[in-house]
Amino acid sequence: MTMYEIIQKKRDGYMLDEEEIEFFINGYVRGEIPDYQVSALLMAIFINGMDKSEIPALTLAMARSGDRVDLSSINGIKVDKHSTGGVGDKTTLVVAPIVAACGVPVAKMSGKGLGHTGGTIDKLDSIPGFNTSIPIEDFLSNVRNVGLAIAGQTGNLAPADKKLYALRDVTATVNNTALIASSIMSKKIAAGADAVVLDVKTGDGAFMKTEEEAVNLAKTMIEIGRSVGLNTAALISDMDTPLGYSIGNSLEVIEAIEILKNRGPEDLRAICIELAGMMLYLAKKGTYEACKHMAMQELENGGALKKFKQLIESQGGNSNIIDDYTLFSQPKYSMSFVAKEKGYISKIWTEKLGRAAMTLGAGRATKDSLIDYSAGIILKKKIGDKVETGECIAELYSSIISDFNEAISMLDNVFEITSELLGQRESLIKKVII
Ligand code: URA
Numbered sequence: 001m002t003m004y005e006i007i008q009k010k011r012d013g014y015m016l017d018e019e020e021i022e023f024f025i026n027g028y029v030r031g032e033i034p035d036y037q038v039s040a041l042l043m044a045i046f047i048n049g050m051d052k053s054e055i056p057a058l059t060l061a062m063a064r065s066g067d068r069v070d071l072s073s074i075n076g077i078k079v080d081k082h083s084t085g086g087v088g089d090k091t092t093l094v095v096a097p098i099v100a101a102c103g104v105p106v107a108k109m110s111g112k113g114l115g116h117t118g119g120t121i122d123k124l125d126s127i128p129g130f131n132t133s134i135p136i137e138d139f140l141s142n143v144r145n146v147g148l149a150i151a152g153q154t155g156n157l158a159p160a161d162k163k164l165y166a167l168r169d170v171t172a173t174v175n176n177t178a179l180i181a182s183s184i185m186s187k188k189i190a191a192g193a194d195a196v197v198l199d200v201k202t203g204d205g206a207f208m209k210t211e212e213e214a215v216n217l218a219k220t221m222i223e224i225g226r227s228v229g230l231n232t233a234a235l236i237s238d239m240d241t242p243l244g245y246s247i248g249n250s251l252e253v254i255e256a257i258e259i260l261k262n263r264g265p266e267d268l269r270a271i272c273i274e275l276a277g278m279m280l281y282l283a284k285k286g287t288y289e290a291c292k293h294m295a296m297q298e299l300e301n302g303g304a305l306k307k308f309k310q311l312i313e314s315q316g317g318n319s320n321i322i323d324d325y326t327l328f329s330q331p332k333y334s335m336s337f338v339a340k341e342k343g344y345i346s347k348i349w350t351e352k353l354g355r356a357a358m359t360l361g362a363g364r365a366t367k368d369s370l371i372d373y374s375a376g377i378i379l380k381k382k383i384g385d386k387v388e389t390g391e392c393i394a395e396l397y398s399s400i401i402s403d404f405n406e407a408i409s410m411l412d413n414v415f416e417i418t419s420e421l422l423g424q425r426e427s428l429i430k431k432v433i434i
Helices: 003-011 018-029 035-048 054-063 091-101 120-125 136-145 159-169 177-190 211-227 249-260 266-282 288-300 303-314 350-362 405-411
Strands: 079-083 106-110 148-152 195-202 231-238 333-338 343-348 376-379 392-398 415-418 429-433
Touching (some): 003 018, 003 035, 018 035, 018 054, 018 159, 035 159, 035 177, 054 159, 054 211, 079 091, 079 177, 079 266, 091 106, 091 120, 091 148, 091 249, 091 266, 091 288, 106 136, 120 148, 120 249, 136 148, 136 303, 148 303, 177 211, 195 211, 195 266, 211 429, 231 266, 249 266, 249 303, 249 376, 266 288, 266 429, 288 303, 333 405, 350 392, 350 405, 392 405
Parallel strands (some): 079 195, 195 231
Antiparallel strands (some): 333 392, 343 415, 376 392
16 A cells, blocks of 8 residues: 555545555654645545545544543543634633633643634733643643643644644645544544533634534534544534634733623623533533523633633743733734725625734744734724724734735725625524534
8 A cells, every 4th residue: 555546546536444544644643654645635635525434534543643631530521622713713711711610620632723713722822921832741730730721732642633734724625524523523532531512613714614514514523522432512603703803812812811801792702601501511510501601600700710810820821911911922013904985894704804814923824834922903893883984993913014015905805894784793603513
């Protein structure tokens, strides 16, 4: 068997068997198969898809490519959470502390930004001193002592996904059901939790543009999870417009802190309560409704904010940022994007908005690009809002780009302004699959 034959087979539309899938995953992880051959195979998978037997085989080969975290020393039902990715999606920063404050241990392994979407690890890395690469022993002891730890895919956890994720990010092979499902579920299986809540995003800012595709992805992942004894549930949520107002790493942490202070945008708060409620429900804390109520209480009584502070301190970060946002690295340059005409914001092309934030430095253009944690966009207007000619729609920030022309010309195609109000945003929570 050679990698050439495997690429050829997938290119010509045939199914790969378990042995071929193991061959390419193990060879790639060992460094025996080069990026260019794997890129070609990824593109063939992207174009021709994978069937119901190939996807679990790929997932398990990726999960087995490294270590499995052993959470058995931690009491209780351990529940994980994963989002398929969106623009302005900072829910983990709120949901994990809520769930931990309710007494359910959260051992969360998160990812970096992918394509036009942000990643929890990049957001946490924007907190001065915060270490997202703690050793596994510290990760486990923080879950035991604080009830919560969030780290990047430590050491040798699903290394196949780590390599493939970075390669897909720069080869236009992200938004494919087989590749997303195997990427997410391999990490979830290796991360060792008992249950997982999946936030499957749909809409222009998501990888899955239609609700049908999102439901299909959710069902594929639920099937994989349940086949290996991982209790898996999913939420289908709207990503046709960004979550909250802030896009970019430190900007999003600040918005998440606002929610933890029981303030902040209503859409972000609503989805966080929903996700936390679902996690508590899988941890058998009560009915779904009772669990959502419990989550709301921890936001209102400050329990979740206290947990977030403990999280920052236990991972070496400066928790004074909670009360003093100027302690984040500050952007050197800023510029307003203003409306060229008056009317109502009727559409926000969210993927393009995410890409504009990337060009400011909030995301990676190549595998090795450095992130500017201060970069990003704060929306001043969202769907349904009235805007006057010359009024600010969004503020742009960067420390590495002083010329905003590229981002501004991208934003020219992001906001649709109509003279009549053409409807409000889609419903935020589209489906719950428990
Ligand atoms: N999130 C992941 O972890 N993997 C993907 O492929 C997409 C979103």
